[in-house]
Structure formats: structure tokens, C-alpha cells
Amino acid sequence: MTTPFRLFSLPYVPLKQVLDNLGPHGIILLSLCSRRSKNLAVSYRGPSKNVQLHLMYGDSFGSLANDLTGVWEAIDIKNLGSVRLGTLPSGKFRDVQYKMDGDCLVTLWEDKLTGLIEIGNYAREIFNQDIYQVSIGDEQAVGYRRLIEWTMDTQKSIERFYFGIKKTLDEDLDYILENLKCTGSLSLLARPSKNYRTAKPLFFNLNVIYICKSFWITQRDLLGMNCKIITMYNSKLTSEDFNVFLKHWMSGGCSKLKLLLVSVKELINFESVFDGVEFTERGRDVERIFVIVDVSARWPSSGQVKYPTIGRSLICNSKQRMRKNGKVCEYEHRTI
Amino acid sequence: MTSPASSSEVKYLIESSEGNTFDVSGAALRQSNTFNAMFLNIGADGPIPFTDYNEATLKKVFEYCEHSVNEENYSGPKHQDDLSKWDLNFFNEMDQKMFIDVINASNFLDIERLTSYCCERIARMLRGKNTQEMIKVITLPTAEELEAKQKVEEKKAAAAKKVAEKAAETAEKTETLEELPVQQLVQTTRNKLTRKYLSFSNE
Numbered sequence: 195m196t197t198p199f200r201l202f203s204l205p206y207v208p209l210k211q212v213l214d215n216l217g218p219h220g221i222i223l224l225s226l227c228s229r230r231s232k233n234l235a236v237s238y239r240g241p242s243k244n245v246q247l248h249l250m251y252g253d254s255f256g257s258l259a260n261d262l263t264g265v266w267e268a269i270d271i272k273n274l275g276s277v278r279l280g281t282l283p284s285g286k287f288r289d290v291q292y293k294m295d296g297d298c299l300v301t302l303w304e305d306k307l308t309g310l311i312e313i314g315n316y317a318r319e320i321f322n323q324d325i326y327q328v329s330i331g332d333e334q335a336v337g338y339r340r341l342i343e344w345t346m347d348t349q350k351s352i353e354r355f356y357f358g359i360k361k362t363l364d365e366d367l368d369y370i371l372e373n374l375k376c377t378g379s380l381s382l383l384a385r386p387s388k389n390y391r392t393a394k395p396l397f398f399n400l401n402v403i404y405i406c407k408s409f410w411i412t413q414r415d416l417l418g419m420n421c422k423i424i425t426m427y428n429s430k431l432t433s434e435d436f437n438v439f440l441k442h443w444m445s446g447g448c449s450k451l452k453l454l455l456v457s458v459k460e461l462i463n464f465e466s467v468f469d470g471v472e473f474t475e476r477g478r479d480v481e482r483i484f485v486i487v488d489v490s491a492r493w494p495s496s497g498q499v500k501y502p503t504i505g506r507s508l509i510c511n512s513k514q515r516m517r518k519n520g521k522v523c524e525y526e527h528r529t530i
Numbered sequence: 531m532t533s534p535a536s537s538s539e540v541k542y543l544i545e546s547s548e549g550n551t552f553d554v555s556g557a558a559l560r561q562s563n564t565f566n567a568m569f570l571n572i573g574a575d576g577p578i579p580f581t582d583y584n585e586a587t588l589k590k591v592f593e594y595c596e597h598s599v600n601e602e603n604y605s606g607p608k609h610q611d612d613l614s615k616w617d618l619n620f621f622n623e624m625d626q627k628m629f630i631d632v633i634n635a636s637n638f639l640d641i642e643r644l645t646s647y648c649c650e651r652i653a654r655m656l657r658g659k660n661t662q663e664m665i666k667v668i669t670l671p672t673a674e675e676l677e678a679k680q681k682v683e684e685k686k687a688a689a690a691k692k693v694a695e696k697a698a699e700t701a702e703k704t705e706t707l708e709e710l711p712v713q714q715l716v717q718t719t720r721n722k723l724t725r726k727y728l729s730f731s732n733e
Contacts, residue, residue: 199626199652201668205637208649215653226661227668283661294660 202230214240218260218321219297225320226299228284235320246326247317249310251341253334256310258317264298266317268309271302286312307337311344318348327354335359339366342374351375360385360407368393376400386410399450408456413438420448427457433466440471542569543577544592546585551577558595563640582638587631594620594644601643613647621651 204212213234216224221242225235245260256268271291279291279302290309291302303309314325328345330338338359345352355376362384370382371392379402390410397418405411408426413435416424436456443451540556559565569578580588597616613621624632629648636644655667 199655199667199669200630201652201656203630204633204652208633208637208645208652211646211649212652212656215650216656220653220657223659223661223664224656227665231668280660280662283665292660297658299660 202234209234210238210240213238213242216242218242218245219265219299222266222317222320223299226282226284226287232285232320236322239322243321243323245321245323247314247321247323248327248329249314249325249341249345250329250331251307251310251335251338252331253336254332256306256313258310258313264295266313267295267298267300268303268306268313269300270306271304274302287316307340311341314344315348324349325352327356328352329356329358331356331358333359333361339369342370346373346375351377353378354381355379356381358383362386364390371396378402380404382406401450417442417447420450422450423453423455424451425453425455429456429458430460431456431458432460433463436462436467437469437471440467444471544588545577545579545581546588547581547583548585549581550585552585552589554592555596555599557599558592561595561598561641561643563642564638580635580639583631583635587628587635590624590628590632591635591639591641591644595641598643617647621647 201209201212213221213224221235221238225232248259248262250257250259254269254273257264258266274291279293281289282292282301287301293300301309301313303312318324325345328341330341352374353376355374357370358381360383364386367382367384367386367390370384372394374380376398378400380398380400381402381404383406385407388409391412392410392415395418396411396415398421400419400421402423402425403419403421404425406427408429411426411429411431413431416431416435416439439448439454442448541553542556542559543551544554545551565578583591597620621629633645633648636648656664659667
């Protein structure tokens with residue numbers, strides 16, 4: 195049956211069930227039809243609003259996604275040439291040109307970042323929730339500070355933040371570290387200058403932190419990371435730094451830590467790492483089972499990298515513990 | 531209410547808005563939570579009046595209930611792709627008015643499975659559509675239509691305003707003339723003369 199249908203004549207329960215079946219894409223599109231349909235979308239509560247709003251900003255587009263599926267994209271109008279598309283019918287997006295790419299709504303803007311921010315504002319209103327994740331992707335994602343600024347102005351913090359621009363100015367990285375209040379997971383692929391050091395001491399209280407080019411992380415910064423999972427590559431931390439961190443952890447510091455994975459180029463001196471630390475050496479036949487739910491750590495694809503792992507683990511066939519409270523430190527040295 | 535020997539074969543009489551009555555099996559009727567709440571324990575003495583719905587709608591609804599009597603217990607919404615050929619025919623042969631009536635009746639009778647299928651079907655009509663297509667499906671006025679309507683209303687309002695202004699103007703003129711009758715003019719002139727005279731005599 196594809197004949198016209200008076201949706202708003204439905205009683206409350208069936209109407210809600212229709213919306214339950216629409217999904218986030220449908221809720222957004224319905225809200226854009228008229229003022230009444232927008233009010234309906236805003237007041238609706240149900241499974242179609244079980245979303246984690248994710249804003250992605252790259253060089254060619256900005257996108258609102260849910261579970262990495264694009265819901266609404268913003269692209270620069272100049273990419274369209276002289277073609278004129280249909281326009282959205284209602285509200286603040288009236289007369290914005292658009293097209294559909296499958297289920298995804300693609301809108302055209304003079305400036306895609308402005309469009310993405312408008313989309314973000316609208317999505318927060320429709321779905322009655324904050325943006326869950328912001329990802330800044332490609333090298334040419336111009337003006338991304340504005341997106342961070344908007345995020346911090348409109349909501350107190352962001353659960354997940356991914357920064358994928360590798361060539362980053364030192365002041366931009368300072369800006370991110372100083373202004374971004376991330377509460378869950380922080381991934382930084384930034385590559386600042388060789389001599390970069392943070393303007394202020396770092397302190398992170400997160401579930402996951404991932405730093406790809408972490409040569410600028412000092413011992414002081416590491417001690418300020420109270421995170422469940424810490425993953426750092428290209429680190430310049432030394433055996434002595436790990437020794438200090440190990441003692442800090444044993445005395446109760448970084449209490450949330452479950453896994454520390456650091457890739458270093460210099461050889462690790464185990465005597466230095468374990469200097470002043472009581473430990474039990476185990477053979478390779480001992481089974482170790484790490485229980486970590488949220489692992490976003492990436493493994494290096496190639497190269498001879500040695501990295502120590504410190505974490506809370508379940509160890510089979512062993513009764514030995516390093517701490518009376520049940521915490522076990524497993525130090526692993528691998529070459530891949 | 532007719533009541534044959536076996537309880538599973540109990541038939542109930544249903545009365546529609548036209549006042550017509552027809553039989554529905556107890557098994558089919560028990561799919562209605564409304565019926566269960568109202569009549570299952572106390573029974574019904576005489577026809578059960580569902581007089582907000584016409585006979586055709588109620589028959590359609592109970593046709594579905596009779597068909598799904600032997601289906602497994604309902605456990606949440608079923609995807610449209612899982613619908614049987616019978617189900618598809620059942621929905622396809624309804625026109626829009628009947629479809630809406632069936633949803634309303636099913637909602638009132640609280641027949642979860644039927645309501646859920648109907649709603650999934652509406653959602654399916656909307657999914658994958660752009661806003662313009664969606665507006666057509668849910669019969670919302672388009673922006674152009676709204677604009678045209680607004681213009682007509684503005685014109686009407688302007689015309690009404692003009693008429694009102696003209697009427698007010700005419701009334702004002704009449705009022706001016708009526709407010710100053712000859713006697714009043716004479717009185718005013720007299721007062722003025724009296725004041726002049728008094729001031730003169732005082733001097």
C-alpha cells in the first residue's frame with residue numbers, strides 16, 4: 195500500500211510503534227517534513243532514539259553518524275557545480291539543497307563545517323542527547339578548532355574524541371589538550387614538532403587513551419594518566435620511567451589501570467625497570483588471560499618494536515600475587 | 531452469546547456500529563487484551579457492543595484473529611519480510627480507509643500482533659523516502675501549499691481589514707454628526723455667551 199496515509203490521525207500507541215520502526219534515519223527525515231512532525235520527533239521516546247551521535251569531520255564531508263553508519267552528511271555546495279537539487283521543506287533547513295544517498299541525507303552548504311555544526315545542534319534537539327563522539331579525520335579538515343569549540347560550548351564534555359590529523363601544529367595540539375574535556379576515550383594521531391612539550395602537565399581520567407606519536411609524552415605525563423587502557427606508540431619513555439611508573443602503580447597510583455601498552459624504539463633494561471620492585475618470574479607455559487572489555491588499541495603493522503605491558507590480569511596455574519589486594523602485575527616483553 | 535459444549539468452541543456475538551451482530555470464536559476474541567480485561571472472567575450477557583467500529587472493519591480484524599489462532603504466542607514485533615502469503619494478501623487487499631479503521635479497531639481491542647504488523651507496514655512505507663516523498667505519503671501540506679494557503683489567508687485578512695476600516699470610518703462620520711445635534715450646538719453657544727457676559731459684568 196503506497197497511497198497517501200494520514201499518519202497524524204493514528205492514536206498514540208500505533209503512532210509510537212510506527213516511530214519505533216522508523217529508526218534514526220527515519221526520525222530525522224520525518225522531523226524535517228513540517229513543524230508538527232518535528233514536534234512529534236522531539237517528543238517521541240523509544241528505540242529509534244537509541245543512538246550514539248557521532249560527528250565526523252573530514253576534508254570532503256562532515257557527517258552525523260550512528261554506529262559508524264552515516265545518517266546525515268554535509269558537503270560543500272561548490273562540489274555540486276551548476277546542478278540544482280531539491281530543497282528541504284521546513285524549519286531552519288528550509289531551502290537547503292539535499293539528495294539521498296541510500297538512507298543517508300546529504301545536504302549542501304557554502305561551508306560544510308557550518309553545516310555540520312547546524313546538523314549537530316539539530317540532532318541534539320531531536321534525539322534529546324549530547325553528541326557522543328567527535329572524530330576529526332583527514333589532513334585537510336580546515337577549521338576543526340571551531341568544531342571543538344562548539345562541542346565544548348554546547349555540552350560540558352565529550353565521551354569519545356578521535357583526532358586523526360597527523361601533521362599538527364604544536365599550538366593546535368596544545369589547544370586540544372587544554373580545551374577538550376573528554377570523559378571516555380581519547381585517540382590522538384597527531385604528530386607535533388620533534389621538540390614539542392605540553393604547555394601544562396597532563397592529567398587524564400579516562401577509560402581509554404591512545405596516542406600514536408607519543409614521543410612527547412614524558413614520565414610526568416604518564417604518571418598523570420589514570421586510565422583503564424593506555425596505548426602509546428613511538429614513545430621515548432625509558433626503562434627508568436617505567437620503573438618510576440611501576441612503583442607509582444604499586445603504591446596505589448593510576449588505580450584504574452588495566453593495560454599499559456607502550457611501544458619504544460630503545461631496548462628495555464629489565465633490571466632498571468624492576469629495580470627495587472619485588473617480582474616473580476614466570477615461564478612461557480603460564481597462561482595469561484587479560485580481561486579487558488573495551489579495547490581500542492591498535493597493533494603496529496610491521497617493524498621491530500619492543501613494548502612492555504603492565505596490567506591487571508587473570509593468571510592461570512599460578513598462586514603468586516604482587517599486591518595483597520589482589521592486583522597482579524604482569525610485565526611482558528615481546529618482539530614482533 | 532452462544533455457548534456450545536466445549537469451551538474452545540465458544541462463540542461470542544459482536545455488535546457493530548450498524549447494529550448488526552456476527553459470531554466470533556472465543557479463541558480469536560481472546561487475542562484482544564481489551565476483551566480479556568472486560569469480559570473473559572465475567573462473561574458477556576448478550577452481544578458485545580463494539581459500536582465505534584463498523585461491521586466490515588470488525589470482521590476484518592477478527593478474520594485476522596481467527597487466522598492467527600493457531601500461531602505461536604506473540605513475542606514482539608515481527609519483520610514484514612517474515613509475513614506469510616496469507617498475511618500479505620490480508621494487508622494488500624485493504625484500501626487506505628479500511629487500513630486506518632483496522633488500526634484504530636486493533637488499537638482499541640489491543641490486539642498486539644495485528645497493531646504491530648500494521649505499524650511496521652506504515653513504517654515500511656516511510657523508510658527510504660526523502661522528505662518530499664514522505665510528505666506525500668503522510669499527506670502533509672507541502673511548503674508551496676502552506677505558502678499559498680498563507681497568502682490566501684493574508685489576502686482574506688487584508689480584505690477583512692479594509693472592510694472593517696471602511697465600516698469604522700463610516701461609523702465615525704455618522705457619530706460626529708449625531709454627536710452634535712442642533713440643541714447641543716445651541717447650548718454650547720449659549721454657555722460661551724454666558725461666560726462672556728459674566729466676564730464683562732465683572733469688569
